[in-house]
Amino acid sequence: MFGSKSRTVLAVLAIILVAVAFPIQRTSQAQGEVTGTLNVMGFSLPDEIATVRVDQFKAAYPDVTVNITEGALDEQQFLTAIASGNAPDVVYMGRDVLSSYAVRGAIVPLTDCIDSMGIDMSQYRQAAVAQVTVNGEVYGIPEFFNSIMLFINNKALADSGLTPDDVDVSDWDKVAEINQALTRIEDGTLTRIGFDPKLPEFLPLWAMANGVSLLSEDGRTAQLNDPRVLEALQFTVGLHEPAGGRQAFMAFRDTWDFFGAQNQMVSDQLGVFPMEQWYMNVLANVSPDADITFKAFTGREGNPLTYATGNTWAIPRGSANPEAACAWMKTMTSVDTWVAAATARAELRAEAGTINTGVYTANRAADEVIFSEIVLPALTNETFKTGVEVILSVQDSAYAIPANPAAAEFKQAWQDAVNRVLNGEQSAEEALAQAQEEAQAALDEAWSQQ
Amino acid sequence: MLAGLAFISPWFIGFLVFTAGPMIASLGLAFTEYDVLNPPKFVGLQNFQRLLTDPRLGLSLGNSIFYTVLHVPLVMMVALGLALLLNRVGKAAGFFRTAFYLPSITPAVAVGALWLWILNPRIGLINRSLALLGIVGPGWTTDPNWIKPGIVLMSLWSVGSTVILYLAALRNVPPELYEAARIDGANGWQQFRHITAPMISGTIFFTLVVNTIASLQIFTEVYTMYFGNMNSGAAASAGLFYNIYLFRQAFEFLRMGYASAMAWLLFVIIMILTVIQLRTSNRWVYYEGA
Numbered sequence: 001m002f003g004s005k006s007r008t009v010l011a012v013l014a015i016i017l018v019a020v021a022f023p024i025q026r027t028s029q030a031q032g033e034v035t036g037t038l039n040v041m042g043f044s045l046p047d048e049i050a051t052v053r054v055d056q057f058k059a060a061y062p063d064v065t066v067n068i069t070e071g072a073l074d075e076q077q078f079l080t081a082i083a084s085g086n087a088p089d090v091v092y093m094g095r096d097v098l099s100s101y102a103v104r105g106a107i108v109p110l111t112d113c114i115d116s117m118g119i120d121m122s123q124y125r126q127a128a129v130a131q132v133t134v135n136g137e138v139y140g141i142p143e144f145f146n147s148i149m150l151f152i153n154n155k156a157l158a159d160s161g162l163t164p165d166d167v168d169v170s171d172w173d174k175v176a177e178i179n180q181a182l183t184r185i186e187d188g189t190l191t192r193i194g195f196d197p198k199l200p201e202f203l204p205l206w207a208m209a210n211g212v213s214l215l216s217e218d219g220r221t222a223q224l225n226d227p228r229v230l231e232a233l234q235f236t237v238g239l240h241e242p243a244g245g246r247q248a249f250m251a252f253r254d255t256w257d258f259f260g261a262q263n264q265m266v267s268d269q270l271g272v273f274p275m276e277q278w279y280m281n282v283l284a285n286v287s288p289d290a291d292i293t294f295k296a297f298t299g300r301e302g303n304p305l306t307y308a309t310g311n312t313w314a315i316p317r318g319s320a321n322p323e324a325a326c327a328w329m330k331t332m333t334s335v336d337t338w339v340a341a342a343t344a345r346a347e348l349r350a351e352a353g354t355i356n357t358g359v360y361t362a363n364r365a366a367d368e369v370i371f372s373e374i375v376l377p378a379l380t381n382e383t384f385k386t387g388v389e390v391i392l393s394v395q396d397s398a399y400a401i402p403a404n405p406a407a408a409e410f411k412q413a414w415q416d417a418v419n420r421v422l423n424g425e426q427s428a429e430e431a432l433a434q435a436q437e438e439a440q441a442a443l444d445e446a447w448s449q450q
Numbered sequence: 451m452l453a454g455l456a457f458i459s460p461w462f463i464g465f466l467v468f469t470a471g472p473m474i475a476s477l478g479l480a481f482t483e484y485d486v487l488n489p490p491k492f493v494g495l496q497n498f499q500r501l502l503t504d505p506r507l508g509l510s511l512g513n514s515i516f517y518t519v520l521h522v523p524l525v526m527m528v529a530l531g532l533a534l535l536l537n538r539v540g541k542a543a544g545f546f547r548t549a550f551y552l553p554s555i556t557p558a559v560a561v562g563a564l565w566l567w568i569l570n571p572r573i574g575l576i577n578r579s580l581a582l583l584g585i586v587g588p589g590w591t592t593d594p595n596w597i598k599p600g601i602v603l604m605s606l607w608s609v610g611s612t613v614i615l616y617l618a619a620l621r622n623v624p625p626e627l628y629e630a631a632r633i634d635g636a637n638g639w640q641q642f643r644h645i646t647a648p649m650i651s652g653t654i655f656f657t658l659v660v661n662t663i664a665s666l667q668i669f670t671e672v673y674t675m676y677f678g679n680m681n682s683g684a685a686a687s688a689g690l691f692y693n694i695y696l697f698r699q700a701f702e703f704l705r706m707g708y709a710s711a712m713a714w715l716l717f718v719i720i721m722i723l724t725v726i727q728l729r730t731s732n733r734w735v736y737y738e739g740a
Binding site for chain 2: 075076079080082083100101104105106199200246247248250251252254255317406408409412415416418419420422423424425442
């Protein structure tokens with residue numbers, strides 16, 4: 001049929017064809033085509049930090065139609081969408097619950113996505129990556145990174161003859177003294193809380209300050225009945241006493257204009273409290289002249305300490321467009337995108353004449369650019385500049401509850417225990433013993449199903 | 451016959467698809483371990499055994515029953531009182547009917563958020579009103595002992611639908627009965643006791659059954675107030691109603707099988723209560739022509 005010359009030509013052509021085609025095929029397998037529709041769940045577009053990044057993605061991937069179902073992640077909606085085969089392509093969720101979904105197969109490991117898109121996981125903060133790593137595999141791309149610091153009302157301290165230097169959370173006896181000194185009751189009515197330990201949500205922080213995590217590093221053993229957790233709980237619950245107990249404390253706290261110009265710091269209704277850094281942004285907007293000092297929260301050894309929280313992107317099982325989802329996750333959390341968003345915010349704040357305290361991401365490389373080139377050079381307000389510096393200084397001291405398959409139940413167990421103690425229903429020992437039993441049972445059950 | 455079936459078929463199909471079907475499915479799921487994400491695994495009676503040993507189940511059921519015992523009689527009495535007043539109003543009856551009914555159609559989430567403020571121990575409308583009378587109001591939202599009474603107070607917000615039912619029943623009482631009673635010298639209480647109450651007893655019975663069923667299933671307002679973003683912790687035990695705990699098991703802890711067993715337990719409890727109410731109704735409910 002073919003002569004030897006023809007066979008040679010055909011063979012050469014075949015070799016060339018294979019040589020040319022193979023890399024193309026390999027590229028298409030690795031990279032995937034980024035087109036089609038991308039359905040996003042659990043995300044909102046409340047500000048320029050969100051919209052600018054979405055615009056960046058649209059510019060980078062014009063062939064992708066983005067549909068965002070705005071609103072916080074609704075568990076019912078998410079689960080039924082997956083169960084019915086109508087999963088979104090990419091989902092935005094809290095890092096604290098990711099492991100529960102990961103172990104049940106609701107979201108997929110991102111090994112291929114990270115490899116094919118060349119996502120550099122080393123640029124993300126270690127504490128955030130640990131939260132999205134389950135059984136050695138990465139299931140999420142971390143987004144924001146919330147850290148905690150102390151917010152100190154200088155006026156309250158001055159009234160009591162104290163200075164911010166007196167606020168030293170490494171010395172719990174001193175904290176109790178300051179709390180007593182700052183608490184103000186007039187005509188039998190509580191008018192200022194001295195020190196709000198932020199229970200139940202910050203128990204993990206106080207326990208860590210006392211040298212113990214609520215959960216073992218491998219995520220298998222609850223440590224809620226550890227004497228150091230008990231001590232942390234008893235101490236923080238005790239901080240409510242000068243205010244007249246938890247009821248008086250909460251009845252007063254519920255009246256605060258927390259997000260408004262008459263917030264508890266400006267209105268002198270609170271002395272000191274630990275809080276996430278996003279609240280500094282709130283204060284910078286609504287009360288830029290507030291007389292506040294920001295300080296790092298520390299453990300009892302004096303070491304800076306923060307409890308990391310934040311969200312993550314993940315790809316649900318059944319995602320119809322995992323390539324676009326992967327591209328989305330990479331773009332939304334990349335250095336360039338974050339910098340573009342932070343620049344937009346800086347410009348808007350400059351136009352409005354308001355303070356810009358920046359945006360705190362889980363991408364360490366992005367933060368370095370944002371704060372060294374955009375935020376700090378333009379920040380003239382010394383109070384908030386200090387606040388920004390404090391946050392930047394504690395980010396690497398972040399602690400997070402290890403990933404585990406019973407994340408929701410574990411959290412519920414210790415939070416309920418704290419509430420039972422605060423409500424006077426149980427002693428701290430009883431509450432933590434019950435929580436330990438409940439949490440361990442949930443962990444054992446969840447791990448046994450892996 | 452065929453035409454009749456054709457007319458009721460939209461409802462019947464809806465009932466099969468959206469009520470009976472899911473109920474039967476949940477009965478099957480009650481015997482499985484199911485997290486929605488993976489195929490159900492048959493576990494026999496394990497979920498029902500768990501019901502017997504779960505301390506929070508007893509707590510949540512107790513909370514729901516406590517609320518029901520407070521809520522149902524109070525709503526019925528308040529609604530009847532308002533209906534009796536409305537029945538005496540002349541031209542303005544339409545306005546008042548609308549005014550009392552409007553809160554019933556307020557979204558439950560909004561009601562929950564609103565009542566958190568109304569019940570606030572320091573600045574809430576209720577305690578401020580009590581303060582005017584020299585009474586120190588309780589910690590409706592902060593004291594575990596007052597959480598449920600506070601929720602009962604909030605439930606009066608939607609009393610309007612029961613008022614409308616009672617008003618319709620009162621309007622159906624023949625006026626000549628009252629006329630005859632007055633001629634016989636009956637006073638107001640006697641007229642109510644011997645004419646009004648028997649004549650509207652069918653409606654009272656209906657509202658008793660319906661309100662009992664609804665109150666045992668209370669969820670949205672309480673979840674909004676105490677278990678959503680505004681979680682204060684005071685209601686962690688006192689406000690943990692049965693359906694809130696069921697929701698948690700299903701959608702937070704992903705124990706859909708156990709949650710289905712919980713749902714069927716509640717169904718059985720409601721059914722038993724309804725049967726008791728039906729059995730006792732022949733002693734006090736008067737049906738014309740019966």
